Amino acid sequence: MASSGPADVSGIDYVEVHRGGTVAQPTRIDIVLVKPLPLPHAALTGDNIALTGGVRFPAPGVEPVVGAEPGGTQVSRYTVTVPGGQPTDFSTYRLAIVEGPGSDTPPDFIDPRLSAVDFSFAVDCAADGDCAPSCPGLPEAAPPDPHFDYRTRDWEGFRRLMLDRMSVLVPGFREDDPVDLTTTIVEALAFRADQQSYTLDWIGTEAFLDTARTRASVTRHARLLDYTPGEGASARTFVSLSLTPGAASKDGYRLPAGTPVLPRSEALAPVVPAADYPAVLASKPVVFETLADLWLWRWRNDIALHTWGDERCTLPAGSTAATLVDGSEGSGPLQPGDFLLLVETAAPDTGRAQDVDPGHRHVVRLTRVTPVQDVLAPGALLDIEWDASDALPFDLPVSAQVPQPSGPAQRVVCAAARGNVVLAEHGATLPPPSHLNLPPSAGEALAPRLSPPAPQPGAAWRPVVSGGIGPLSRIAQHGPADPGPPSARALTAVDAARCLPEITLHDAFASWTVRRDLLASGRFARDFVVETGPDGRPQLRFGDGTHGLAPTVGDSLGVSGRFGTGPVGNLGPDALGHVVLPDADRRVPVSSVTNPVAASGGAAPEEDAAVRVAAPEAFRRQERAVTPADYAEAARRFPGVADAVAVSRWTGAWQTVIVHVDRQGGAGVDAAFRTGLLAHLESFRLAGFDVAVREARAIPLDISLAVCAEPGELRSEVGRRVRAALSPAGSHGTPGFFHPDRFGFGTALYLSVLLAAVLAVPGVQSVTPLVFQRFGRLALGELDRGVIRPAPTEVLELRDDPSFPERGRLRISTGGGR
Template sequence: MTPAAPGPEGRGTPDGPGGHRRALAAAKGLNGIDGIEAADPDPAEGTVVLRVRLLGAVPQRLTTAHLRIDTEPGARPPRVLAVRAEAERPPGDDAEGCLEVVLDRPCDPAAACHLALVEPGADGRPGREPLRGFDSRLHSAAFGPGADPDSRVPGPRAPAPAPPLDYLAKDYRSFLGLMLDRLSLTSPAWRERHAPDLGVTLAELLAHTADRLSYYQDAVATEAYLATARRRISVRRHARLVDYRLHEGCNARAFVAVEVDREPVPAWRADDVVLLTSYDGAPPPGRALRWEELPQRAVDGGHCFEPLPADPAAPLDLTPAHNLIRIHDWGERPHVLPAGATSAVLVDDDGTGSRWLRLRASDLLLLEEAAGPRTGRPGDADPAHRHVVRIARVRRDRDEVLDTDLLEVRWPAEDALPFPLHVCAVGPAPERRPLPDVGVARGNVLAVDHGARVEEPLGPVPAAAHPPRPGDRYGPADDEPPVGPFRPALSRPDVVHAEPPPGPAPCGCPHPAAALLRRDPRRALPAVLLTGPDARWRAAPDLLAAGPDDRAFVVETDDERVSWLRFGDGRSGRRPTAGTPFTARYRIGAGPAGNVGADRIVHLALRPTATDRDLPVRARNPLPAAGGTPPEECSAARAAAPVAFRAVRERAVVAGDYAELARRAGGDRVRQAAADLVWTGSWYEAVVALDPRASAARDCGCPAGGAGGARAEAEVTAALERARRLGHDLRVTAAAEVPVELELTVCVRPEHVCARVAQALREEFSAAVLPGGRLGRFHPDLWGFGDAVEIGDLLAAAQAVPGVDSAEVTVLRRWGEPDRGALAAGFLAIGPYEVARLDAARPRGGRFALVAKGGR
């Protein structure tokens, strides 16, 4: 038996706990509980028998409804199964009445239980009022391991002391230790710490979950700011909010010259052809490879290049006549195409008198040195003397003297020949034999882009697990099923980012070949195309300007170079329909890996869709591939993004802003720009004057050439219209040219020929490009807005000409206007929006007079 409070030593004695109260209650004739003893649980049934000693006799007709057991909040009290008067008393027990109460289970060891004798309630359950004839203080008593001998009324226990909480706990170990410490205080009887225990397992699961939540909270706080973000996608999104693009690099481009023995029948399409660099185990060049027979290392090793046509389904015009094209030498030995040449005459005769060249505008043409100009041997050719041009105009001609059909080709000035190309040469003495075909041209040139093609299914778009509520702002339309989260990842890393090919010039001419190799990685787009049952979806840099029906998506690349696809929400970009299956077609290849050297692309492979796959074919890249750029580092974006919007002006407010934006929009065509805000009486008008470079007005090789200045004005006007301030009108004009009349009198030294010195002076004060690349004194690129014509500068230039002994400016004024004192002032004043011009070869270009005396 386990004694309960109060024990036998305090039964009705003044010395025991509550003894005085018992004596007073007995004197008044009130009954009460004198003590409770709990027996050990029955091992078979698990029941417990309580022996309850009373101060008086046992009440008649006592039932279980007269007994109520209370315990602490949160603990489950035992249930009373039976109550009866005790039949036999232990020897020496002088209690007047005893009860035996049978419980279904023992009391919770960590909580005290109270047994009370009460009046039944109206529902037949134990109530709260003490049993009739019982003292209100002594009608209940505590029992169990946690019983307080002085406690007679059940009530909440004193709260356990709170354990010291470690608010720095942020990982699994610290969370687990904190939970076990707490459990040691709340459940002191539970001391198990072995891993197989269920309680320990639950604590470990909670610690693991807390660790993940803690990491997520830290990650959210870290990725919420550009300065602390570590994930590449977070940095990209933060930078885009301040109009800065974190670029993912750019792939490389190259030119490949193809030689075929005959024309493929039917012609190969650009989609059927893949160019490859050499790889381990590759066969010797000279025959087209079959794509399905290529080893995986040839496709995945960054060896693949694909043609870059405007239409991938367009046929490639490959003909044996373009393998080697002779450049016409007009019967001269030697003959050289000078540096800066923008045209060449090709021999359009196969020896039978029939024309066979099919070169057209927009075709690429390779000009190269095929043999050494001194020896005529191919091995002595200079590999640096190779240049690719884009044909802008083709004209057929004929040399009646040599009875040869010719084809004259022109290309833009941007593709001007950077070196002198020897067409034919003369061998060394004493033979002095002619060396023909030292410099040749080659057609069948393809512009190729680095990257290997991959196709993979992305699966159907999942449906939403829970349908949207009627009040959802961005819920789908009623006729579309709700869409679940759909953010697929491409299985292959290092997706190619390629810059779109440049468009045609404003005059309609094709872009120069040099423009293909100039790359801006911030304009590069991922080479990913999604096809579904309804239409194609194309990659976009972002969805900020996308409409609700635009089939666009964003490719976001993480730190492991895995690409994730993000679609629109129905407002900014179209949202895909649930159940729609997508197939992704994309290309892979790291940017710098495509920068292969010259003559490294030597194989041509044909896909299964191609025909005539046994045709002998040879390929090579005469120039190194260029443009492959690695992805931008996140640290660089974090440093540059916050100030990028201040570094580039996007809006014009004052006159200086208009001038700055005009210079930027004009690019190489505009040397400088000036602007002013003119009050018209009702509003301001921004007047922008442009000073175009002289090179901008040169012939670009097309019938519309020579309109460089007009094109610059159109481009600047379009750019300023987007940037002008509201309420400002805009007018873009060319600079006001001031033709100058200059008369110079010089004295020639006796030992120099007067005519030669005069010719040198006329060249010095001309607007032409002099031999050696030097510019004449009045070349347009040397004069800007407001540049006054200084007499001192003119005299210094004249004195620098060999043979001039002395010089004097006798006339200096605006052409066609009276003298306004420029000689006396020492300079001819030019207005802030005017430019001085002196070019006697142009109409209204000014006048230059020279009076030369002396010499011989």
């Protein structure tokens, strides 16, 4: 453009076309001058703008008013508006500044050579070709560099790419010379790039639950979703021992905790000397170890059940109490917490021991032991009781009358109790327990060890546990919220998700403890985590100095643990037969060792595929209590809770959530249970909320029925059947209609359902309800409506105990029959 000339002469520098979105919208054309013009010469109108050109459509007209953009006292930019509704084509148009309509001469202040410009209304439209003009005479472009394939991931690919690049940078480079230094360096770099590529691929693969291949990665992803995969569990069972009959011992024999129990073998005696134990372990047998000390007493080999003079005595299914003959004479008396085996010793129909039912064996844990007397049978007796969860699952005949080929029937004792019982768990401790008094060299070949044995500078120490006779034992952990003491049934119920490996590390100062994770470990806590390494062996992970202590470089840690887990430990009954005792105790008169019931609870690690399916759904399980319904749901997860209802109350200082609890079996909410439930709810409670536990409000019932027996039926027997069918205790191990677990919070009682239960009793011809209401209150028409509805925090109750009619009364009058 020209930058010199008269001060009051200018021209068109360029134009900008701003098209409307549609043909109906106006188009704006901005005219930019080469240099500004003074205002007296800058006045333009639509008559000074001439648009020409167009092939399909003629040039459009413009509005008469032309906008000006002044810069002080000068104008450098004009805006011309083309009204909408005037279509244009793709041809070239010409815009010129003229003196007036019909004139081709520009004004005096416009340079004639810069008074017009060619443009197109469709310059922004898509085109297939490049608008840049070709410029002959320019040098040809250099050839492209060798193509770099970003998908290259192996040594051969990296080597090929680098050699191709060298051939471009170094003319005459010979890539076929294997002894060339450059080729050697290229191959070394390709090797390192291959390693880095594998690392990146491994990180990308392990970063997602669906693609992770290592067990540790799968477990970590699942834990992020609040899902704890089962890593396996060790089986549990009860071991029963008997001493050789003879003179009673006043001292007994102590069987220490951790005593190994071996599978039955014809080549071994009941007592295996500790000196032979390492040789037995070399064959990697299924070993169990006792979990508590046990004192062995001869009188506990077989303890008679007292029948109180009943010739045909049976402990019915559901029993939680019995009477024993106390033969202790003050030595080794039974105490609460002891395990007791109830076993059938003779068949009740034949009286022979070989015909006993092997399923009639049941282990209970005593909760109460009370000395009693029978005036008709002198001697010391004991009333024993056990928890309802250990209730007898079958009818156990205690004494029976067995018919004889000739003469009267013979009375046969069919059952007994055995008290030398202890809980045992699958796994063998290595190195062997110290109470076996083995020399230090014994069992060294089977002792576990860490590889590498000590941390090295500059790298995280992730040692692998090797040795042992199998995988690490996974031990059931009972949380602080578990009610105690646990029953025999609870002790044998193993939850794989709550099991931890049984392993301990020792340094020069203290022991290291295994944890599920290190989130709650302090910076000085000697904690570690056991994970499954890529090769399937247990791998240890220590803290980082913030969450858990990190071992010092050069520290040597000793390792001890128990080995043996999985379903291989689920042995059948009588599969164990030997106990390992120190050489000093090898003459302990143990006559038999066995597991009277099958071992259970042994589980293999949860499959990765199963974890991938279950973990993404874990977030649907509410782990925080926000609403009262959340608190009730959390309370139902606590062992022993049948139902729960929560209500929120403002106590004047903060919000309190009152949780009403209905325990299983109608048990009361005692202090121990309340403490355990509050500890359980603490992990769900929101900050600023208080939690209180209340017992369910029981609503006793008053029911009276008139029952008509069928002809030929004994009316008294029919009445007994009806009462047995309705009473909470039921009959033959079957709960009755009014069992506490049948009615939860707000559960209504319908008269039609009650009458249907009565009519289902054999021998009942008809039934007529006489009283159907709450106990101790005036009737409110419940009999006419046929339903009794409790409040949401109330539970209906009918205990049918004449001593406590205020807990529900059931009256039955029987007619008809005979």
